[in-house]
Each structure stands twice: as structure tokens, then as C-alpha cells.
Amino acid sequence: MDEMDAANMEPMWPAAASAEYIDARIELGKAERRLRDQIEEVAALRRKLPQGTSLPDYTFAEGHRDLGRPEPTTTTNLSELFGEYETLVIYHLMFHPDDDEACPMCSLWVDGFHGVAHHIAQHVSFAVVGKAPLPKLRAWALRRGWHGLRILSSHDTSFNADLNVERAHGGQRPVISVFTKDGDGVRHFYSQPANFLDNDERGIDLLSPVWNLLDLLPSGRGDWYAANSYAGAQRAH
Template identity: 30%
Template sequence: MTAALPRVVSPEEWASAREALLRKEKEHTRAGDRLAAERRRMPMVRFAKQYELAGPDGTQSLLDLFDGRRQLIVYHFMLYPGDEVGCPGCSLLVDNMSHPAHLHARDVTLKVVAPATPPEIERYWARMGWTIPWVSAAGTDFPADCGIDGGFGVSVFLRDGDDVYRTYFTDGRGGDQFVGTLRYLDVTPFGRQEAWEEEPRGTDAPSSWWRRHDEY
């Protein structure tokens, strides 16, 4: 690490700089609140196709994935038939998934869906030590119908009785919002140490330093 350190100032100067930044942070928070409200007002599209998704407890439909709750978040994980390991970025995101009780309290179920076969997913989950619920989309149109073409993404679904609707989707940098590790790094002096950052603290390309947690 060769980046210059932050300036050393008096406690009074630090407090003034902190107050100035706090005003901008509050503006950013309010802008995020407005964006979240707009996201909630998005229209929805019906998903009526009957998919056969294979999980540890047998074959499930998209409706089954809700586990009786009204809302469902699906993370489309990059692990494909024949793969020995999953995508490092997807793995980082799953490492950051929280205890599901907090989502369940708000009527939300979180599931990870991968195109690999159940045995392949089971082996990789065992290596990573994950307990996050998963299902296999192998042999189904579900990833393609969600616009997943060799990548990752996050889909949100809403259940109205037995009818299922898709309300939201994001991929690319949209995935950053689900990775707590990145949020923590963003408040440190050296940041993510990637070349794109203002006043870059490193030369790494975005996400190029990510590893599976047992590979660092």
C-alpha cells in the first residue's frame, strides 16, 4: 500500500469536516429513500410458467419457493453444470447473506437459484459451509425467463394467492447493494483499493481481487 495517508488536522477541523460530510450523507440517504419508494411502485409482470426446480427436499415450483410467505427474493448464482466451483463474486455475495429470521419477520423468503445440478450445488455449498437455501434450475427455462444469460442477478417476486409476479430485477453494479463487505470498505480510508475510485488507493480492476473465502 503506497497511497498517501489522510491529512492530520486538529480535533476542531476534524469535527467540521465530519459535519460537512454528514450533511452530504443525509442527502444521499434521502435520495436513496426516494429511489426505494420508486422501486416499490414498479409495475409487475406475471410468471405463470410451471418450473420444476430441484432442491434438497425434492422438486419445487416457483410458488413453492415462497415457503408460504408473500415476497420472494431470488439470487441467480453463477454455478453451471460441469463447474467444480462457483463464481467468486457470487460467493462473496452469499457470504454476506444475513440470518433469514430478519427477512421472515417482514414476510420475505430468500433463495439462491443456480443452473448446476443438485449434487454439484451440494458439493460447493458444503465446501463453503453455507446453510442458505438453494434450488437447481437445471433443465428449466427459469434463468432465461428472468433474463439471466451467463451472468448473475437478483429477482424479486410477489405472491397474490397462487399467482406469482415479478416486481424487480438488477444485475451488474446493482449487486453491490447486497454485499456488506463492500459497504464496510467504502467507509475506510483506503476504500476498495480499485483503480476506478476517485483518488484511487490501488490499481485493481473492479472485483478482480475477490476470492472465495477459503482462497485468500
């Protein structure tokens, strides 16, 4: 990366900024550029993954696109979720069949996906799959305002267990997965849980604008944790 200095870069500070601030901001700018380059290097490594395993054509329960309509319930195969594309992204919603609400962090992520769904749809098929029975999933999606997203239930299937998005005792894991389809069927391409290999958190933070915005603050993100509702807040949906 070429060296940067105040004379050769577009300013990221007010005209009255101190020399001390400008010097520190330039050093930060260099680090931000290195981070961008590393993100691109990781993306390139991801694209070079060897061919993934072939998968069964799992069958999910799905309802009407209008979340307010309880009927009809249909069955949808994994291969059918691709639509016109050869690639499919699934967010595995952490929603145990016995729970009444989905994981707050998962709900935060899907809120974000919902907000940009019309952009995502220009490139790839996208769906949200949870282990809870379909009526619970749809009721939760309706409460969150996830209109237009495909919401499917993997209840009574081995999909979650086979993809390792479910622990041996039945606990659900927050994971995003990418699948491909060709003449030989559906293959797994990539999965990333919310935790890294060493079980440290923040594995999919880059997929949520919330965390990236909080990281801009003088106080940082702190130990804040998402909730399914906030006192005094009104939903925008």
C-alpha cells in the same frame, strides 16, 4: 435537509479533534444524509413499479435441508418457495453447469445473506437458485457453510433464460430478483443485476456489508476482488 453544525449534532469525532477535521466531517455528514434520502427515494420508485409479468410455475431440483445428506432429491415449484409469504427473493447464483465452483463475488453475497437469513425469514421467503446440477450446488453450499438456506437447481429448465439471468451463449449473470404471488399465480416484480443499465459495476453492492465497510477505510475498496479462498485464512463456518 436542515443545516447541521457542530453545536446541534451529536459528535462523530474524538474530543481532541481539530476544527478543520470537524468542519470536514460535518460536510461529509451532510452528504451522507443526502445519500440516505436518495436511497429512500429510489426504494419508493421501486415500490411504484407497475405490475410485473406472470410467470410459469417452474420446477426446480432440491435436496434435503441437511446439506450433508445427498438424498433424497425432490422437485419444488416456484410457487412453493413462497411458503407463508406472498413475496419471494431469489438470488441467482452465477454457477455454470460446466464449472466446479460458483462465482467468487456471488459466493461473497450469499455468505452475507446466510449470516442474516434468520432476520430475512421474518419478512420474506428467500432462496438461492443456480443453473449447475443439484449435486454441484449442494457441494458448494456445504463447502461455504450455507446451512439453512434453500439451495435449488434450475438445470434443464428455461428459468434462467426466461428471467434474463443467463446470456445467449449460456453464461450466467449475478442477479437478485423479487417475485410476488396472488390468486393469479406468480409474477415477477423486480430484478437487479450486478451491473447497471450502462454495464457499469456495483449494481448490488448495497446488499453486501463487505463493500460498505471497505468504503469506510482511508484507502477505500481499491481494486480488490473477492476470492473463493484466501491464503492463510480459516473459514468461520
